[in-house]
Amino acid sequence: MELELRHLRVVSTIAEAGSVTKAAAELGVAQPALTAQLSRIERTLGGPLFERDHRGVRPTALGELVIGRARMLLPAMSGLMDDATRLSDTERGRDAPEHLSIGASTSSILAPLIQRLSQWREELKVSTMASWSADEVTGQLADGRLDFGVIGVCAGAGTPSEAGLTWRTFSVDPVFVLLPQGHPLADRDEVSLRELGDAEWAATPGDGCFQECFAAACAREGFTPRSLYVADAASCVDLVGSGTAVALCQANRVLPGLVTVPLAGVPLRWNHVIGWRSDSAAAEHAGAVLGTVKRAHRDLVERSSVYSAWLPRHRGFGVQQDPGITPAV
Incomplete structure (x- = not known):
């Protein structure tokens, strides 16, 4: 599996929510499906991104690295997409x-x-x-x-x-x-x-x-x-x-x-x-x-x-x- 922006969005949401259950509710997906997706992301990156206990989740050192990069990349990509959409609409004469x-x-x-x-x-x-x-x-x-x-x-x-x-x-x-x-x-x-x-x-x-x-x-x-x-x-x-x-x-x-x-x-x-x-x-x-x-x-x-x-x-x-x-x- 190749890492995509949507995977960074998942990791960022889990970190902000503090638990997989809360993140699943915010993303509108079932908790087991989000847990499975997180496991695939962790396998791709080579290690666990979060430590889990009864209070929720905490980022590991690898998780901190990924979350930090996600917080830079996601807003930049969002801005790029917004600008590209506006430019594309203008060029097609249907802004x-x-x-x-x-x-x-x-x-x-x-x-x-x-x-x-x-x-x-x-x-x-x-x-x-x-x-x-x-x-x-x-x-x-x-x-x-x-x-x-x-x-x-x-x-x-x-x-x-x-x-x-x-x-x-x-x-x-x-x-x-x-x-x-x-x-x-x-x-x-x-x-x-x-x-x-x-x-x-x-x-x-x-x-x-x-x-x-x-x-x-x-x-x-x-x-x-x-x-x-x-x-x-x-x-x-x-x-x-x-x-x-x-x-x-x-x-x-x-x-x-x-x-x-x-x-x-x-x-x-x-x-x-x-x-x-x-x-x-x-x-x-x-x-x-x-x-x-x-x-x-x-x-x-x-x-x-x-x-x-x-x-x-x-x-x-x-x-x-x-x-x-x-x-x-």
Whole structure:
């Protein structure tokens, strides 16, 4: 077997996740399949890359060497591919389509994405659909009513499995907590879930396993949340502003009168992914749209001083330099 970039991506993901099980969830593959692939990579390189124990995995000396090279090569190759795609599209006279339809369950991305797309081509016509439901966006994408779908999925859930759709993870983001400015913990660099054990909670609606993951994270901290009010974004803001509840929120949230605070240990995280139909006319523009959505997400991150300061201390989060493609079966 010859070593390929996708193998370096696997090794890098395992190192960042700290365990093969967590890495498998992030890559959207079964744990036994990832373990087998790691074994083939280690045979190719001539030795073990990780030491394994009950706490997870730690890189060996050989692993440190490979991981260090991977962290240089993967971003460089991602940049090369993005630049090559843009140049190739320009030379063929099709640097942008006439029209794109985009759906999003992460509505905050729409405004910066539209702005970035207009910079790509001023004449481009963009129609959008916003929904709290990732399943609804996925269904419209599968039916051909959307060219691209941008959704958030709980990190342990994997991408939707509809046949014919291709997904790329463009950002991995922690879940922060939203507090009123006068809250006793509002000036902290981070807070633990346990410190908020007596709070009432609020969150925007979503399908998938997020509520169960939140309950499990609280259980690991030794408490059961008193409540979880599921409400629209404006109602969650009102509940926090009035002191009735604290809210789970995206890390890039910036709201007047409210404060976003990181949760210690990153107990909850979102994978933000973009999908398209593999057989659609829009698929030929997927590389350029992917690059555009990554830049739009960076725009959101840069608006948040809290998240921007948090990111350099937490490797593996934020916009992904070289995300893998996961085609549905």
